[in-house]
Amino acid sequence: MIALEHISKRFGSCVALDDVSLTLSPGERLAVVGENGAGKSSLMNVLYGLYQPDVGQVRFGGETVRLSSPKDAVRRGIGMVHQHFALVPTLTVAENVMLGHEPLRRGLLDARAAREEVVRAAKAAGFALDPDATVGGLTVGSQQKVEILKALARGAKTLILDEPTAVLTPQEADELFASARALSEQGTSVVLISHKLAEVLAFATRIAVLRRGKLVRADLEPAKTSPAELAALMVGEGVALDVPTGSGVAAGAKEVLRLERLEAKGLARVSLTVRAGEVVGIAGVDGNGQRELAEVLTGARPWTAGTFTLLGQQRSALTPADCHALGIAHVPEDRLRDAVVKDLTVEENVALGRHGAAPNARGPWVDVAGRHANAVTLMEASDVRPREPLLRLGELSGGNQQKLVVGRELQGTPTLVVAVQPTRGLDLLAVAEVRRRLRQVADAGAGVLVVSLDLDEVRALADTIVVLAHGRVTGTFARGEADERELGRRMLAVSA
Amino acid sequence: MKNRLLAIAPSVLAVALAMLLGFVVVALTKGVSEAAGAFASMFAGAFGEPSRVDELGVFAFLRPWGESATKATLLTLTGLSVAVAFRVGLFNIGAQGQLVVGALVAALAGAHLALPAGLHAVVALGLAAVAGGAWASLAAWLKVRRGVHEVISTIMLNWVALRLVEGWLVPGPARAQVEGNNSINGTDQVLPGAELPNLFGESSRLNAGFLLAVGVALALLFFLQRSVRGFEWKVAGLNPHAAKAAGVPLERTVVQAMAVAGACAGLAGAVLVLGTEHRYPGTISAPWGFDGIAMALLGQGHPLGVLASAVWFGALRAGGTRLQLAGIHKSFPELIQGVALVLVAARAAWERLLARAVRRA
Structure with missing residues (x-):
C-alpha cells in the first residue's frame, strides 16, 4: 500500500x-x-x-x-x-x-x-x-x-x-x-x-x-x-466542450485538392479529394502512410507518379515555400521539431513562416512593432497563456504551444489546412478549442485534412473519412456512413 | 536589462577569474610585488601610461592604444567570422585560411593596381573580402552538395590556403621584385594610396582598420537582429527542421552565411596587410583565425560581445610585450585567454551559481 x-x-x-x-x-x-x-x-x-x-x-x-x-x-x-x-x-x-x-x-x-x-x-x-x-x-x-x-x-x-x-x-x-x-x-x-x-x-x-x-x-x-x-x-460546471458539426459541404463546392493515383515513398495509388468547406479525416493505424501523405501535401516529400491538383492547377512539385505562398497551413505532428523554435521568443515564433511579409516585416527589415502587435492579437484570439510575447517559447506549456501553432497556421485565409494529430496531448478545453477552430476555417471556405490516430476525433470532426492502410486508401466514407468496426477492418486492411 | 547582465556575466566572470588565476601563479613564482608590477606594466602597455603624460603628451595613451587596436581589429574580424557562421549552426574553423587568402589578395591588389589613393584601399579591402568569402564558400558548397562536415573541410582548407599562399605564391610567383642583392621575403610593398591611414600620424599605429572592424560588428549586429534574412539565419541555426517547414531555403542560408564569415576573415587579412605589414610578409606567424574561435565563444556569438572580448584581449596582448621586462613570456595574455575559454566552457556551472545568487538577492 x-x-x-x-x-x-x-x-x-x-x-x-x-x-x-x-x-x-x-x-x-x-x-x-x-x-x-x-x-x-x-x-x-x-x-x-x-x-x-x-x-x-x-x-x-x-x-x-x-x-x-x-x-x-x-x-x-x-x-x-x-x-x-x-x-x-x-x-x-x-x-x-x-x-x-x-x-x-x-x-x-x-x-x-x-x-x-x-x-x-x-x-x-x-x-x-x-x-x-x-x-x-x-x-x-x-x-x-x-x-x-x-x-x-x-x-x-x-x-x-x-x-x-x-x-x-x-x-x-x-x-x-x-x-x-x-x-x-x-x-x-x-x-x-x-x-x-x-x-x-x-x-x-x-x-x-x-x-x-x-x-x-x-x-x-x-x-x-x-x-x-x-x-x-x-x-468546473457549465463549460462548453462540444464541437459544432458544421454546415457540411455545399453542393458543387470547388475542389481544393485532388490526388489521383499518387505514388510516393510510403504511398501507393492514393486518390482523394478535399473540397472547400470540407473536413476530410484520415484514419489509420500509426505508420500506414499518414505521415508520408502529410509530407507530400506540405512540400516535404516529392511524389513520383500520379496527378496532384491544387486549386485547379496540376503541379509537378511542391516546396515548403510554395505551400506558404499558396496558403497551405500545416499543423505538424511534432511541433517542437517542425513548427516552432524553442529558443526563440513567442512573438518570433508567431512570425515564423510569415516572417518576410507584413505585418512581421517591412521590406527586408523586421518590423518589430508590427510583429509584436500581431503576436498580441494572435495570443488573445487563440488564448495562449501567459500573454507574454517576449517569453521564450520553451517556457510555454505543451498545450499553449499547440494553441499558438494552430492559431498561427489558421491565421489569414488558408486554402488548405493539413493538421496532423492536432489535439495530441491537449486537455479537454484545448481539444474542443482546436477542433472548433478547424471547423471554423472549413466553414469559412478552406479545405481541411486532419490526420489523427484517435478514431473518435476523426469521427467527431470529419465530413468524409478516408482510411489508409499500408500506404493505400482502403475506404472512403461520408459522415455517419461507417461504424467503428467497419473502419477498424479497413484500417487493418482485412475484408469483411 | 537584468537578463542581459546575467547573460554576459559568465564571460565577464570567466575572464576576471582567469586574470586572477594568472596573477596568483605569477605571485607564487615571483612574489606579490613583482606580480603587481608586471600586471601594472601590462595594463600600461595596453591602455596607456598616465605617469608619462608629461614626457609624451597625448601619445602616452595613443601609442599603446594603437598597438592594442591593431590586435583588437584582427581579433574582432576573425571573431565575427566564427560568430556569423555559428549563428546558422556552422563551426567555421577556417578563419585562418580565409584570412591568409584575403591577405594575399589585398597585398597583390594594393601593390599592382593603379587607382586613386583611398579608393585603392577600398578596392583592395573589397577584393580581399570577396576572396575570403569565396574561399569559405568552398566549404559551404562541399557541405550542401556533398554533405562534407564544415569542421573537416574548413580545417583542411586552412592547410590548402597556407601551402598555396606561403608555400608557393609568396616565395614564388608573387615574390617581391628586388633590385640589387637585397633579398626580401614576402610580396611587393603596397602602394601608399592603398595603405589604411593612421588616425594619429606616425607615433601611433591606430589606423582606419579599427574603425572598419567596429563598423562591421555594428553592421552585422543590425543585420542579424533586424533583417528578415538575419532572422532566417537564426531560425536555421536553432532548428533547421522548423526553418525548412517555414520556407527558409537552408542550402542558400548555409552558403550565404559562410560567404559572409569568410569575408570577415578576408577583411582581417586585408587590414593586417594594408594597415600594419604593408605587404604579405614571408609568413603570417600569429594564428589570428584560431584566436577568432576564442573571441566568438567568449563573446557568446554576439557581435558586440566579440568586439568587447577582442578589445580586451587585443589590449592585453599589446601590453604583453612589456611583460618580458618582468621576465614573463609575452604569450602570457594568450594563456589567460585560454584559461578564460576553459572557464566560459563551464557555463552551466556559472549559470547555476548565478541563479543561486540571484535567488538569494
Missing part, C-alpha cells in the same frame, strides 16, 4: 499541488484525471522521486520514505512511462530495455541473455515487438511499448502511465489496456493519467480527479459515474 499524504508543492508563485492525499493498493487500477496543469504529472513526479514535496510525505506500507531521486523510487518498485520517451534511437529494442541493468556473464555483457529476457518480458506483457529492431525506426506506438517494457524489466510493482494512449491507435490502446489489466490482476498497481474519459471509465477500478492542484474526488467508481460528471468535476 502506497500513501501520498498532504502533499503540497509550489513552483515560484504557482501552486502545483495543494494538500493532496491519495492511496494506492496492490493490484489497483487508479485513474488520475484533470486538465493540463491540474497537477496530475506533478503528483506522479513526487511519487517517482523527481520532485520533492514542500509539505507532506510518501509512505510505503506505513514506512515514511524520502524519495530523493527516481533511483529511490525504482528501488521501491515504481515504474513510470512518460509522455516524452527516454529511448536511444540508434540502439535496438533489447538494448534499450536492458540499458542500465544489463545482465553480465564473467563481467561481460551477456547479449543473448539480455535479448531472451526482453523477449520473455515482451511476451508476458503481450507486446509484439522485434527485440532486434532499431528503436529509431519504430512507430511512436511501438516506442511506447519499449518504454513500458523498460519499467517492467526493472521490477516495477507500480506502473505509472502518463497519457499513454495519446499516441496509440484504438487497437493498440486496447492491447495496452488488456496487458495493463493482466498485470494488475497479477498484483501490479497501475496509475493511469489521462484526458480521455472513455478509456478511464473502461479501464480504472477507481478514479481520482484533480483541479488546479487540489484533489476534488478520490473515490469515484467507474460504474457509478459518467463522462459528463467527470468532465464537470475536471473543468
